[in-house]
Structure formats: structure tokens, C-alpha cells
């Protein structure tokens with residue numbers, strides 16, 4: 001019998017207490033009690049959404065410390081909305097009036113520090129194992145204040161007691177769809193296991209048992225019950241629990257049509273409905289009976305429906321509840337909390353920002369996020385190794401095609417500028433488009449973890465970029481070295497170093513720009529549609545097609561010497577488009593690589609062309625493309641500057657996207 005498993009329950013409780021101990025030792029407020037009340041709470045869809053009918057309509061209630069509370073009601077009754085509102089996790093598509101207070105203090109962002117939330121659609125990272133995820137969460141949530149040994153012990157215990165030990169090395173999910181991954185039930189247990197790490201004051205679980213078999217559902221509820229014995233209050237929305245499981249809950253909150261149908265124990269609920277004339281049929285599941293009583297379509301008299309007598313509409317049930325003794329009891333508790341707040345006894349001190357107490361250091365969090373991104377990259381060979389092979393193949397193709405063409409002749413000049421254009425283009429377009437999917441695909445998880453206060457936007461962004469940097473360097477160096485040696489580019493160390501450095505910078509600036517577009521627009525498709533015209537800016541300003549610097553320099557010198565405004569006659573680009581080169585990098589990179597290849601070349605053969613149009617030396621080649629060897633330093637400074645500018649813009653866009661405020665009365 002499931003209820004005759006005291007050993008398992010005791011073991012789970014021990015784990016939780018021990019896990020809690022490790023965390024609680026460092027959080028002076030963790031064991032303190034917290035009462036949550038909501039008073040005259042109304043939640044309405046925001047003006048921009050179609051329906052303006054309240055989802056929750058003037059409801060009140062309390063959550064007492066250390067209790068396991070079931071939130072029940074027909075589908076669409078407002079359970080998720082209530083839970084999100086209480087947990088300060090409503091999205092900005094809802095507006096709220098009324099009061100929600102913890103120990104008398106209006107709720108606010110501090111709820112992320114004192115509460116955990118298991119979502120109906122739990123988001124978990126792909127490409128890492130259960131063990132790795134728990135390690136990461138232990139480090140992000142508990143910081144350095146808990147020793148690595150203690151964390152390891154906690155994780156081992158939690159894995160055993162949540163039944164996840166067998167799948168500790170299983171990947172949570174895998175975007176390429178190959179290999180074993182966690183089942184739906186195991187994912188729910190993992191989400192719960194993560195919450196055990198930090199022992200929150202409140203744990204909100206949105207339908208955690210949905211999709212689980214009855215044995216797994218029972219295990220999960222037992223674990224929640226154990227958690228309440230350590231002081232945590234658990235609010236859990238649940239559909240049709242088995243009879244005995246229902247009695248595990250200390251109280252029920254019944255919702256229907258956004259109103260409260262009842263708050264109290266299951267026995268009291270049955271008695272209350274009996275007084276309304278609704279009698280539960282003998283042997284009928286109490287949870288089913290309660291749900292049917294609250295459901296507009298099924299609350300009718302007749303055997304087989306769960307009722308033996310009576311017909312009461314859910315609205316009357318809500319009205320009768322408001323006038324009942326049980327509701328008055330709730331009102332008294334609410335009044336006591338509001339009174340506490342009014343006389344200034346609100347629990348300010350116990351709700352301090354716990355992140356300061358966790359001993360989390362900025363670089364420590366950054367390190368663990370990098371660790372996760374690196375693992376994910378390695379577990380996705382499609383993304384990494386395939387790209388490397390692709391780049392090597394392109395490098396071999398380009399290198400072999402130009403292997404006989406690079407020489408100190410007029411033909412060689414054309415071939416050299418062609419190779420340079422290919423090197424710069426190859427390091428621009430592919431990485432820029434590949435970066436477009438970087439942030440949209442990880443945004444939902446990032447948004448949830450960021451709002452849960454696990455890390456900041458700069459930490460997430462920088463860790464993502466740093467984690468991919470070694471592979472980006474490897475890819476670019478492999479590409480450029482193959483092309484360099486196969487195409488017989490200039491055999492000097494300086495030429496090689498400048499070419500490699502410029503290519504690496506081009507690749508990184510392109511990724512930075514791709515990241516900017518990927519954070520600026522909500523979807524990859526939209527970002528791509530704006531990026532295509534941007535490609536043309538890059539190409540036009542690459543220096544191959546228009547002599548940008550030459551015209552500017554000559555115009556400027558002329559205007560200075562004649563003390564007159566620059567003439568328009570020799571400009572190859574109109575005045576209003578002359579900002580374009582500054583947002584592009586292809587020209588700066590082309591110029592730097594051209595300087596590396598042509599600067600100091602004394603003589604070029606003219607036998608294959610008429611002498612009047614022959615380029616006799618490297619300097620003339622550079623001039624032909626409006627480049628100048630004196631610009632080398634400027635080129636690198638601009639490339640580095642663009643790298644930082646694009647990344648900063650991308651990070652600001654990401655911060656703006658994630659900062660769309662939660663709309664909860666406070």
C-alpha cells in the first residue's frame with residue numbers, strides 16, 4: 001500500500017532536511033515562517049488582448065506556512081493565473097488589482113528569491129545530463145557559500161530520493177533527436193529535484209502530476225508533503241487526484257470561473273457542498289465530485305454523476321462560500337495580516353535579497369554558465385564539427401583554385417584581390433547568419449532563469465559568446481591557414497599574422513552583428529529579412545566596388561587647402577550614404593589584408609598588360625583600391641571597436657527584451 005511506505009517518506013524527508021540544512025545554514029531567513037494572503041484580487045487581460053473579462057474576479061484567501069495546498073477547479077477556472085499572480089510570475093499580458101502580501105509585505109521581485117515554481121510546460125536545457133543540470137543549478141542557486149562536497153552529497157541524495165539516480169547520466173533533451181533522453185515524468189521529477197536544492201519558502205507547482213502514472217504522482221506528492229515538514233508551503237494545482245492522494249493535502253482551494261468556490265480541507269469541502277444539497281455518491285472519488293460540482297456543464301442531479309441529490313450552479317456555490325463560516329475564517333486571517341502590515345510589522349527583514357547571502361560571485365556564475373554552453377556545444381556535433389568540416393572543405397576549394405594564380409604580375413594582382421574578397425566574405429556571411437539563431441532558440445529558458453534571479457543578462461550573454469569563442473578561433477584559423485598555404489599568399493610572418501588576425505576579427509565582428517540582429521528582432525525569420533539588405537551595405541562598402549577612402553581623403557585635403565566645402569564632383573557615394581562604411585567591416589578587413597599582402601612589394605611584372613595601365617609595385621596596387629598602408633592600425637582599431645559596439649548593442653537589446661515587466665500589484 002502506498003501509504004504504508006514510511007521508510008521511503010522518512011528517507012525523502014531526511015534528504016530534504018539534509019539538503020535544506022546545507023542551504024539553510026547559509027540563509028538565516030530560510031526556516032522562518034511566511035504567510036501569504038491575497039485580498040480582493042482581480043486579474044484582467046491587458047487592454048491589448050481581445051478579452052477584457054476578468055480571469056480572477058475579486059477573490060481572497062491565505063496560504064498558511066508549512067502546508068500542502070491543492071488548487072483545483074475545472075479547466076480554465078484560473079488556477080495557473082492565480083498561481084502565477086501569487087508567485088509574482090504573471091506576464092505583462094495581465095493586469096492586476098488587489099493585494100498580495102507575504103507576512104504583510106506586498107509581493108515583489110523578492111518572490112523569485114523565496115519561492116520556486118514548477119511550470120506546467122517546464123523548460124529544461126538540452127544537451128546536458130541530469131547530473132550536470134543539478135550541479136549547475138546547485139552552483140547557480142547556492143553559490144560558493146556551500147562547499148562542493150556538500151553540494152555533491154545533496155545532489156546524490158536528491159537523485160536517490162527522487163528516483164532519478166538511474167538516469168543521472170541521461171541527457172535531459174537533445175535538439176538533434178538522437179540518443180536516450182528523459183521521459184515527461186522524469187523531467188517533472190527533475191524540476192522538483194532542482195527546487196529541493198534551495199528549499200524555498202513557497203513552492204508553486206502547476207499540474208506537476210499531469211502525465212504521470214498513479215505511482216509516480218503519489219511519490220511526487222509524498223515528496224511535496226515532506227518538504228512542507230521543513231517549513232515550505234506548497235501550492236499545487238492538480239486534476240483528479242486519487243482519493244487517498246487528496247487526503248495528503250492539508251487544504252484545498254477550489255476555483256470556478258475565476259471565483260473562489262471553497263477554501264478548506266477536503267472533508268470540510270464535502271460537508272459544505274452537502275449543506276448546499278450536493279451529496280457525494282458512496283464510493284465516488286471526492287476530487288471528481290468536487291470538480292463536477294464546480295463545473296457548469298456537469299453540475300446536474302442524477303446517479304453516475306457523483307451526486308445523489310441536489311442541483312446547485314457553481315455561481316451559487318461561490319456566493320454561498322463567501323457568506324460561509326469558512327470564508328469568514330479566511331477573512332479573519334487576512335485582516336490579521338493586513339493589520340500587521342498597517343502597524344509596520346511586515347516581515348521586511350526576513351525577505352531580504354537572498355542573492356547577496358548566497359555568496360555568488362559574478363565570475364563564478366559566469367564560469368558555470370560557460371560550462372553549460374560548452375557542454376551543450378559539444379553535445380551538438382551538428383552545430384560544431386559539421387561547421388568545421390564545411391569550412392575546411394571551402395578552404396580547400398578556394399586554396400586549390402587559386403594555387404597557381406597568385407604571382408607578382410597583373411594577373412596575380414586580380415587573383416590576390418579576389419582571394420582577399422573571398423576570405424573576407426567567407427568570414428562574414430556564414431557566421432553572421434549562423435549567429436541569428438543563437439538567442440531566439442535559448443530565449444525562453446534564459447527569460448525564465450533570468451527572472452528567477454539565477455544570473456544577469458550580461459552574464460548570460462558574455463558566457464554564451466565566450467563559450468563559443470575557442471571554436472570560432474579554431475574554425476577561422478583552420479580556414480585561413482589552409483587558404484594561405486594552398487594559394488601561396490605572401491610567405492612572410494607579418495603577412496601571415498596580419499591576415500590571420502584580420503580574418504579572426506572579421507569573423508568575430510560578423511558574429512557580433514548577427515547577435516545584434518538576433519536580439520533586435522523577435523524571430524529568426526524577421527531578423528533574416530532585415531539582414532539581407534544589410535548584406536548589400538557590407539558588399540558595396542567592401543572597397544572592391546567603390547573607392548571610398550580615396551574620394552574622401554582627396555576631397556578633404558582639397559577642401560582644407562582651398563578653405564572651401566568639399567566638392568561633390570568626385571564622390572562615388574552620395575553624401576547621405578557616406579555613413580555606411582562605418583557600420584560595415586568588410587572594407588577595413590580587406591584593406592588590412594591587402595596591406596599585409598602588398599605593402600613593401602617593390603616590383604610587379606607588366607608583360608601581360610599595356611604599360612600605361614600597369615601597376616608597378618605594391619603601393620600602386622593599394623592605391624588602385626583606395627587603400628593605404630598608413631591605415632593598418634586604424635583598420636584594426638575600427639574592427640575591434642565594431643566588435644564591442646555590436647556586442648554591446650546586442651546585449652542591450654537582449655536586456656530590453658527580457659525586462660518587459662511583470663504586471664503585478666505590489
Ligand SMILES: Nc1ncnc2c1ncn2[C@@H]1O[C@H](COP(=O)(O)OP(=O)(O)OP(=O)(O)O)[C@@H](O)[C@H]1O
Pocket residue numbers: 045046049051055073074075076077078079080081082093094
Ligand atoms: N494572457 C492571457 N490573456 C488573456 N486571457 C488569458 C491569458 N492567460 C489565460 N487566459 C484565460 O484565462 C482563463 C484561465 O486560464 P488559466 O490558465 O489560469 O486556467 P487553468 O484553470 O489553469 O486551466 P487548465 O486547468 O486548463 O490549465 C482561460 O480562459 C484563459 O483563456
